Amino acid sequence: MRVVPSSLHAEVAHALRQRIFDGELEPGSFLDEVALAEAMQISRTPLREALKVLTAEGLVRHEPRRGCFVAEVTEQDLDEIFPVIALLEGRCAHEAALNATDAELQGLQVLHERLARHAKARRINDYYETNFAIHEAIIGLAGNRWLAQVIGDLRKILRLARQQQLRAPGRLAVSLSEHLAVFAALKARDAQGAEAAMRTHITRQREALRELTRDERRKVAG
Structure with missing residues (x-):
C-alpha cells in the first residue's frame, strides 16, 4: 500500500x-x-x-x-462508552424523526431492505457495513454537528469491538428487529419512540458483547 x-x-x-x-x-x-x-x-x-x-x-x-x-478496548472502556453513545445516538434518532424528509426516509428504507437481505444470508461483514451506514445516515438526518462530532470520536473506539457482538447466538436477527423498530418510529415521526428504540438497540449491543466475553471465559476455564 x-x-x-x-x-x-x-x-x-x-x-x-x-x-x-x-x-x-x-x-x-x-x-x-x-x-x-x-x-x-x-x-x-x-x-x-x-x-x-x-x-x-x-x-x-x-x-x-x-x-x-x-489500542485494546477493555471491558471497562465498553461499560463507560456504551451508555454515553446510547444517549447521544438516541438523541440523534429523536431529532431525525423530526427533521427527515420523505425522500430521506425512502433512502433509509433501501438501506434497511439491504440490511434484511444480509441478515437472512448471515453475511456478518456486509451486515455490519450496512448497519454502520444506517447509523451514519440517522446521525446525518439529525442535523446536529455537535452530536455528530462527539459520536464520531466514540464510534472510532467502539468500532474496534462492535462487530464482534453480531457473532453472538441469535444476535443478528435481534439486531435487525431493533433496527426495524427504530425505523418504524422514524417513519411515524415518533421522536420519543425513535429515541427509546435506538437506546435499546445500542444497550443490547453491549449486553451481547458481555455475553460473548462470558462465553470465551467459560471455554478457557473449561
Whole structure:
C-alpha cells in the first residue's frame, strides 16, 4: 500500500485507521515505524504525525521508550462508552424523526431492505457495513454537528469491538428487529419512540458483547 507524499500525515492516518478497523493491525500489536514507513513508501515524519493523531483518537497508545501499539478496548472502556453513545445516538434518532424528509426516509428504507437481505444470508461483514451506514445516515438526518462530532470520536473506539457482538447466538436477527423498530418510529415521526428504540438497540449491543466475553471465559476455564 503506497501513500503519495502530498497526502502528508492526514492520509497516512486515514490509511492506518482503516487497517486497524479492518483487523490488519490487531489490538495490542506493535507498530514498527521503520517497517510501516518502508511499506507505505514515506518518511517517518508524516508517519509519526499520523500516529499522534491516532493516539489522540484513542486508537493507538504510546508507551515511552517502547513505541506505539494498537489500542485494546477493555471491558471497562465498553461499560463507560456504551451508555454515553446510547444517549447521544438516541438523541440523534429523536431529532431525525423530526427533521427527515420523505425522500430521506425512502433512502433509509433501501438501506434497511439491504440490511434484511444480509441478515437472512448471515453475511456478518456486509451486515455490519450496512448497519454502520444506517447509523451514519440517522446521525446525518439529525442535523446536529455537535452530536455528530462527539459520536464520531466514540464510534472510532467502539468500532474496534462492535462487530464482534453480531457473532453472538441469535444476535443478528435481534439486531435487525431493533433496527426495524427504530425505523418504524422514524417513519411515524415518533421522536420519543425513535429515541427509546435506538437506546435499546445500542444497550443490547453491549449486553451481547458481555455475553460473548462470558462465553470465551467459560471455554478457557473449561
